[in-house]
Amino acid sequence: MPKQNTTEPIRVTTIGLDERSQEVLRIAFSSASKGTCILSDDATADVVICNMDSSNAKALWNKNSVLHPDRPVVVISVKDPCLDNSIYVSKPINITTLITSINQAHLNRGELTFSKVSNATATQTQQHIHSAPPQPRTIQDKNKETEEPPVPDGQWQDESDTVISYYSPTDYLQGKLQEAFVLAKSKKTAVQLSIKLKGGWSSITTDPTHNKVISEINNEELKSLCTTPICCIDTRSKLVNNNDFFEHNKNDKLHIEDTNEQFLWKIALWTSAGRLPQGMTPSHLIQLKHWPNLTRLTQSPNDIRISALLTEQPSAPALIAKVLGIPITHVFSFYAASHALGLTTSATRNSAQKPSFNIPQKSKHHSLFGKILNKFSS
Amino acid sequence: MPGNNHKIIFTGPVGSGKTTAISAISDIPVLKTDENAQDMTKKRKQTTTVAMDYGLLNLDKGERIHLYGTPGQERFEFMWDILTNGGLGLILLLDNSRPTPFKDMKFFLNAFKDFIKNNKIVIGITHMEYNTTPSLKTYNQELQKCGINAPILEVDARDKRDIETLIKALLYSLDPWLGK
Numbered sequence: 001m002p003k004q005n006t007t008e009p010i011r012v013t014t015i016g017l018d019e020r021s022q023e024v025l026r027i028a029f030s031s032a033s034k035g036t037c038i039l040s041d042d043a044t045a046d047v048v049i050c051n052m053d054s055s056n057a058k059a060l061w062n063k064n065s066v067l068h069p070d071r072p073v074v075v076i077s078v079k080d081p082c083l084d085n086s087i088y089v090s091k092p093i094n095i096t097t098l099i100t101s102i103n104q105a106h107l108n109r110g111e112l113t114f115s116k117v118s119n120a121t122a123t124q125t126q127q128h129i130h131s132a133p134p135q136p137r138t139i140q141d142k143n144k145e146t147e148e149p150p151v152p153d154g155q156w157q158d159e160s161d162t163v164i165s166y167y168s169p170t171d172y173l174q175g176k177l178q179e180a181f182v183l184a185k186s187k188k189t190a191v192q193l194s195i196k197l198k199g200g201w202s203s204i205t206t207d208p209t210h211n212k213v214i215s216e217i218n219n220e221e222l223k224s225l226c227t228t229p230i231c232c233i234d235t236r237s238k239l240v241n242n243n244d245f246f247e248h249n250k251n252d253k254l255h256i257e258d259t260n261e262q263f264l265w266k267i268a269l270w271t272s273a274g275r276l277p278q279g280m281t282p283s284h285l286i287q288l289k290h291w292p293n294l295t296r297l298t299q300s301p302n303d304i305r306i307s308a309l310l311t312e313q314p315s316a317p318a319l320i321a322k323v324l325g326i327p328i329t330h331v332f333s334f335y336a337a338s339h340a341l342g343l344t345t346s347a348t349r350n351s352a353q354k355p356s357f358n359i360p361q362k363s364k365h366h367s368l369f370g371k372i373l374n375k376f377s378s
Numbered sequence: 379m380p381g382n383n384h385k386i387i388f389t390g391p392v393g394s395g396k397t398t399a400i401s402a403i404s405d406i407p408v409l410k411t412d413e414n415a416q417d418m419t420k421k422r423k424q425t426t427t428v429a430m431d432y433g434l435l436n437l438d439k440g441e442r443i444h445l446y447g448t449p450g451q452e453r454f455e456f457m458w459d460i461l462t463n464g465g466l467g468l469i470l471l472l473d474n475s476r477p478t479p480f481k482d483m484k485f486f487l488n489a490f491k492d493f494i495k496n497n498k499i500v501i502g503i504t505h506m507e508y509n510t511t512p513s514l515k516t517y518n519q520e521l522q523k524c525g526i527n528a529p530i531l532e533v534d535a536r537d538k539r540d541i542e543t544l545i546k547a548l549l550y551s552l553d554p555w556l557g558k
Contacts, residue, residue, distance in 0.1 A: 035551035176427075289518070290527075291547070294543060295539075296532050304547055305557060307529070307547070307550075322557060358529070360554045362553060363555075369556050370556060372435065375470045376545070
């Protein structure tokens with residue numbers, strides 16, 4: 001982290017963050033910044049953090065630009081809004097990165113002259129660098145791949161965590177695919193979504209009659225596409241005859257074949273990458289209608305444990321993470337994939353009410369069960 | 379105390395893959411008590427289990443989990459109570475290629491209802507690769523009608539990972555604190 005050239009702490013104010021988020025920031029600053037940053041009021045602040053995902057972000061941004069044209073701004077958002085005179089920090093927020101950016105903005109005050117880049121003209125690479133969510137790590141669980149959502153150091157994971165990264169599936173390939181699935185089902189014929197890649201056009205075809213998806217794009221490329229904003233991807237879709245389609249693909253070994261559920265599950269998992277779909281909150285009560293078919297779906301960390309809890313009783317992602325002692329990003333990814341398959345239901349409760357949750361009992365065979373699990377993972 | 383009597387019970391109709399599933403994870407060759415199939419069973423397979431199958435999981439410090447497979451034929455129903463005594467959990471395998479798999483499911487849920495009341499059950503659906511209906515969604519709907527909440531997963535009884543996942547689902551249902 002760059003050192004300040006003054007012993008005075010940098011005074012930071014926020015726009016578009018609620019009180020709880022500010023409280024989290026205050027705690028994070030006191031523990032992680034070693035006194036280099038403190039939250040202050042708007043009038044005396046050296047740097048402002050602007051949450052561009054808040055509902056009135058644009059208005060607040062404009063107001064701030066008028067009132068404090070020379071004050072450096074650190075923009076936090078899921079996607080890079082490419083705003084002038086600002087430093088962008090991608091969500092989910094890594095506190096170390098945020099503090100470094102605040103220091104950088106403060107040191108470079110008056111020199112920030114970033115050009116605005118419009119989405120229409122931005123290249124895919126530029127957009128990718130700026131706005132791509134954290135890339136999932138892949139870990140090997142025996143012979144199966146497990147998608148490990150990123151858990152940056154210093155990321156807040158308790159129930160008070162409101163600096164959560166959100167995304168809308170419709171802003172990504174997932175949205176286009178779900179549209180294609182719906183169209184295929186309603187028209188009762190296969191729908192082909194073609195995507196322009198470096199080597200030309202490649203297709204993903206969903207066939208409702210046989211419950212199959214055939215993809216000419218390999219999983220590595222798909223993973224990358226999943227976190228690229230859809231505005232940066234050229235796509236075309238068309239209806240195709242089921243029989244022609246299967247005749248064409250019969251001898252083609254260069255494709256991946258999944259059921260619709262398998263395909264959508266992995267796409268949602270990769271698109272989420274530890275983020276929460278918009279419309280959900282970490283304290284929103286959810287329940288699983290039934291277990292996902294975990295023997296046939298791409299694994300995600302702690303999927304069996306989360307399923308066991310969420311089929312028993314409604315719970316909130318933040319609470320599940322706390323009870324199981326797992327990163328909340330694992331719960332978000334699992335929720336995103338389950339939700340895409342229509343496996344989740346929302347439970348309502350009074351907003352003032354704390355989530356009621358019957359803490360499950362530890363089995364008297366706890367140690368024995370642990371040994372069985374160890375045997376399976378050895 | 380190593381000389382325990384912990385066991386996991388595999389049950390289900392004839393041909394659902396109980397013997398195969400136990401063989402997939404057992405540390406010893408499975409002791410089978412097969413006989414040439416008679417009556418209706420012969421239409422589905424040449425031999426069938428008439429007493430029980432037995433396999434074993436060897437754990438740390440000499441602990442063991444016994445794996446018992448019940449005979450699939452209904453005329454051996456009298457043995458099921460004896461086999462489940464002291465069981466940690468029940469794995470019900472259902473063959474999706476049989477003509478009435480829901481009837482099978484309800485029959486076994488009823489036969490083991492006392493055990494299920496006090497323990498947990500997981501359900502594995504076999505032979506789904508060539509018989510895609512009924513779907514898991516329909517199985518789940520039928521199970522919910524029976525007032526039971528349990529994992530239902532598609533499995534290939536020959537695949538060790540599938541059977542291990544079934545058992546993991548059973549264990550985490552019994553004790554969500556595992557892994558913490």
